[in-house]
Amino acid sequence: xxxxxxxxxQSAGLLATGGLLLPQWACNNQSSSDADMEDHGEGxxxxxxxxxxxFGLQLYTLRDVFPQDVKGxxxxxxDMGYTQIEGYEGDQGIFWGMSPTEWKAxxxxxxxxxxxxxxxxxxxxxxxxxxxxxxxxxxxxSPWEGPQDSIDKFKMLAExxxxxxxxxxxxxxxxxxxxxxxxxxxxxxxIPQDVMMDNSxxxxxxxxxxxxxxxxxxxxxxxxxKKYPNRWRLCHVKDRKKGVGSxxxxxxxxxxxxxxxxxxxxxxxxxxxxxxxxVEQELYENSTPxxxxxxxxxxxxxxxxxx
Numbered sequence: 083x084x085x086x087x088x089x090x091x092q093s094a095g096l097l098a099t100g101g102l103l104l105p106q107w108a109c110n111n112q113s114s115s116d117a118d119m120e121d122h123g124e125g126x127x128x129x130x131x132x133x134x135x136x137f138g139l140q141l142y143t144l145r146d147v148f149p150q151d152v153k154g155x156x157x158x159x160x161d162m163g164y165t166q167i168e169g170y171e172g173d174q175g176i177f178w179g180m181s182p183t184e185w186k187a188x189x190x191x192x193x194x195x196x197x198x199x200x201x202x203x204x205x206x207x208x209x210x211x212x213x214x215x216x217x218x219x220x221x222x223x224s225p226w227e228g229p230q231d232s233i234d235k236f237k238m239l240a241e242x243x244x245x246x247x248x249x250x251x252x253x254x255x256x257x258x259x260x261x262x263x264x265x266x267x268x269x270x271x272x273i274p275q276d277v278m279m280d281n282s283x284x285x286x287x288x289x290x291x292x293x294x295x296x297x298x299x300x301x302x303x304x305x306x307x308k309k310y311p312n313r314w315r316l317c318h319v320k321d322r323k324k325g326v327g328s329x330x331x332x333x334x335x336x337x338x339x340x341x342x343x344x345x346x347x348x349x350x351x352x353x354x355x356x357x358x359x360x361v362e363q364e365l366y367e368n369s370t371p372x373x374x375x376x377x378x379x380x381x382x383x384x385x386x387x388x389x
Contacts, residue, residue, distance in 0.1 A: 131385045132349035138166025138197055139379075140318065140362040144371045145170075152178045153188060158372060160192040162379040168316075168360045169199035170225070176201055176210060186217040197358050198290075198316060200225035200260065203246055215253030220358075221316065222250055222257055223290055229264045229274075236265075236274045240281035247286025258316060260290040263331070266299030275301075279310050289313050291351075292362070294320035297342060298328050304350050312355035318362040319344060319382065334364035336374050337381040348385060359385075 139159055141148055148155045149172055159167065167189070169176055176199050177185040189196055198221035201210055207222075214222055224246070230236050247257040259282075265275040279289065291314045296303045307314055321340030323333040337344070348359065361378045363371075 131345050132352055133387070134348055134352060134356075134359050134382070134385045136165045136195075136359075137319075137379075137382045137386060138168055138195075138358065138360045139164045139375060140168045140170070140200075140360050142170045142200070143361065143363045143375055143378075146371055149173070149178075155372075156188065156194065157192055159375070160194050162376050163383055164361075164375075164379055165193060166195050166197045166358065166360070168197055168223075168358075169201075171199065171201040176213070182213040182217045197221065197360075198223055198258070207246060208249055211249050211253040211255065215250075215255050219255055221255060221288070221290075222246070223260050223316075224258075225260045226262065227259070233270045233272050233274070233277055236269075236277040237281050240278045240287075243278070243282045243287045247283065251286060256288055256315075257286065258288040258290045260318070261292050261295055261299075263295045263299030263328075266296065266301040273301075275306070279313060284313060288315040290316040290318065290360075291356075292318040292320065293342060293344075293347060294318065294322055294334065294362075297322060298331060298333075300328055303347050307347075307350050307354045307356070314351065314354070314356055316358040316360060317348075317351060317356055319348070319359055319378075320362045320364070332365060335367065336363070336369065337361065337378045344385075 139162075144155055144159075156167075172178065180188070186196070196217070196219055198219060199214070200223050203222065203224045211222060224243070227239050230239070243257060243259055250257040259278065261275060265278065266273060289310070291303060291306070293303050295318075296306060319337065321335050321337050321342050321344075323330075323335045324339075324341045326333045326341075333340075348356075351359075359382065361375070361382065363374050363378060366374045369377075
């Protein structure tokens, strides 16, 4: 089965709750043009952003140009200031037509470190884990499992995660699950995200918080970071347009121009065990994927070099 993340994201959007206003805590971010002068969130300015260290880019952000010029786009990513990447599985596999060692050698030339990749965890997972472990990757990630028709099915997913986590552990890396909005919608009196986290083994399974989809699902990322400390080890730093409710699912925008309060959220994330901060963007208005990736890198550099 070919991994089709665009279809996954579109399908996920249909399942988020409709017509809800986003909570006030999500709506304090300033645009990049006025960030130097005005406060973010709870009195934080760009000069006092939490220092998050290195940051990365999910290659899916550049999906419209990346497959046509893999090496050239990777070089542009490095030139933007990214030092980490997270992959996705395309027609040419996780390593885009290269062997794992060839792929790593080229990334080393550019000063890029492949932390993780999204992949189809239902096919050839043992081989993928062995290859990822061979080149020192940290994570294989399930990007999508889809809504389930019962809470018991979500418990079964947690068991599946444990099995994948054990395979990853044998190969020197970790397994994680990337959320979408549907997992925060109450079902049978329970929240599926909680069910998956409560029934998966912390020794084997971590989670990647897509902050955009937590917000779109009507949940509070800060509350979830505090409720499950040290379980969220990676995050997607992805902004939502201002002035849209959660019924608008395709609302991604350049970092710092939207409504999500990243200074506050990323500070809490760091305090609760977050290790990897990965930019992802879905839409580009009056821009191109490359130009938006540059804007996103510039925004996170303020976090990287803060003291």
